[in-house]
Amino acid sequence: MLGLLGGGQLGRMFAMAAHQMGYQVTVLDSDPDSPAGRIADQFICAEYTDRAALQRLGKQCAAITTEFENIPAAALAQLSEFCIVSPDAKSVSIAQNRISEKQFLQANNFSIASFAIIEQAGQFRNFTNSIAGLFPGILKVSQFGYDGKGQKHVNNEAELSTAFVEMKSVPCVLEKKVPLKCEVSVVLTRGGDGKMVCFPVVENQHMNGVLDISIVPARVSAETAKQALEIAGNVADTLNYRGVLCVEFFLLEDGQLVINEIAPRPHNSGHFSIDACITSQFEQQVRALCELPLGNTALHKPSVMVNLLGDLWQNGEPDWLLVLQQPSTKLHLYGKRAARPGRKMGHFTVLGETADQALTKALHIKRVIE
Ligand code: ADP
Ligand code: MG
Structure with missing residues (x-):
């Protein structure tokens, strides 16, 4: 029995591949009618923060994976007490947050577009030059953005301020638009x-x-x-x-x-x-x-x-x-x-x-x- 966190299409195609190789799959998702949940051998309808549900999943699976990067690291850490969990909590927590992702890439000398971290209006971390050098840029929320959602194109500081408020002032990165x-x-x-x-x-x-x-x-x-x-x-x-x-x-x-x-x-x-x-x-x-x-x-x-x-x-x-x-x-x-x-x-x-x-x-x- 393999465990899967997330019931979307990526999970559905994982379950199909697992079935092809003779495995069974338990899916955990909060949507009772998800694409993967519907073809799973067992389905646990629960939030990723539901410790009792995670424990049930952990106990019945030989190994657990995820199809969704916004799984709380704590859930993966809890599950790893029961069985193999891959990818691990650390990799997922880096990738699920644009700030930690960029800091990880920068710290390890990978090339990325110039960026600044914005956690409060008018305050820019990780950027020593004039912020003007990042325009035209894209303001991106640090978490839960996907398919271009949670992004705004900005051309100057005034547009940036407005866009930041429109993003409900959640932590963001401002990224320079690259050719x-x-x-x-x-x-x-x-x-x-x-x-x-x-x-x-x-x-x-x-x-x-x-x-x-x-x-x-x-x-x-x-x-x-x-x-x-x-x-x-x-x-x-x-x-x-x-x-x-x-x-x-x-x-x-x-x-x-x-x-x-x-x-x-x-x-x-x-x-x-x-x-x-x-x-x-x-x-x-x-x-x-x-x-x-x-x-x-x-x-x-x-x-x-x-x-x-x-x-x-x-x-x-x-x-x-x-x-x-x-x-x-x-x-x-x-x-x-x-x-x-x-x-x-x-x-x-x-x-x-x-x-x-x-x-x-x-x-x-x-x-x-x-
Ligand atoms: P998502 O998480 O929604 O995939 P991305 O950061 O990958 O967000 O942005 C979606 C798309 O927007 C990219 O694939 C690219 O086409 C465009 N884009 C994003 N950032 C930049 C940038 N700095 N310069 C130019 N184009 C960008
Ligand atoms: Mg992308």
Whole structure:
């Protein structure tokens, strides 16, 4: 019995991979109708702060993982008294907070965009130069932001003050906007023995702060791809990380790679691996959790993943035949009941002879279902 904190789509795909390998899964989530909870062998409907519920989970599982980075560190620490918990409380607490994440990256000499920490109006930590050097910038809440939520673009101190109040004056970081050539990510798995296996570098296109399309392999130079894999591996080693980790990068116009953020779990940009790789990111999560050898992540073929957001449901359920009738295309729907705008409802993956060919096919399908 494997335990899973969080009942979202990442958890659902983890449970599917676990089932494929003969494991059972207990999901803990506060939503009684979550995508992973609905396919779990056992479901505990509780908050992550419910110590009695955590104890029940801990007692019945051989190992526990998470699909959600905002799990309180205390919950992971409590569970680790019962069984293996990966990733561990320390890695999750660093990654779940932009301030601690940036401080960790900076302290270990990883390249990141210039930033300041703002915990009180008008007071800037970690930044000695004039704050004017960070404009135009993006104000980001330090916790619970996702899919571009909890972010505001600001061009001067007046806009910054207004935006900070609009964020309810919670701790934030102000990050300088960097000139992007493109965005790439590396999803990797690190076992408890320190052995590491990476997926190929992914090129990501965002729309309104939400991942739209992932292209694999990324159309970047071999040198850039090698560097991204190396940096991501160093991040995982520095954290002494166990499990699946995603490192998101900005590739700047001058060719420099800077780390945007890290996610202590499988990542949306790794969904291509279900259909395009010998081993998916979710199977790797199971393998790392159960101390099994990590799988081969070689690509069957170049591929493109396209996210399906709730906006597509505006005029009712899209006509999935338009996706399913395409050769070398796979459809994934997460079983969410309500299709709200911006909500991740599913994705499809297209395989091609080259990344560009897969992209052309994917964009065609995207156009016809919209
Ligand atoms: P989230 O946690 O919502 O994914 P990110 O910090 O990754 O938040 O920001 C979402 C997207 O916004 C990024 O993938 C990128 O496209 C854009 N973005 C964020 N920060 C910057 C920046 N400093 N410069 C340029 N673009 C940025
Ligand atoms: Mg991001």
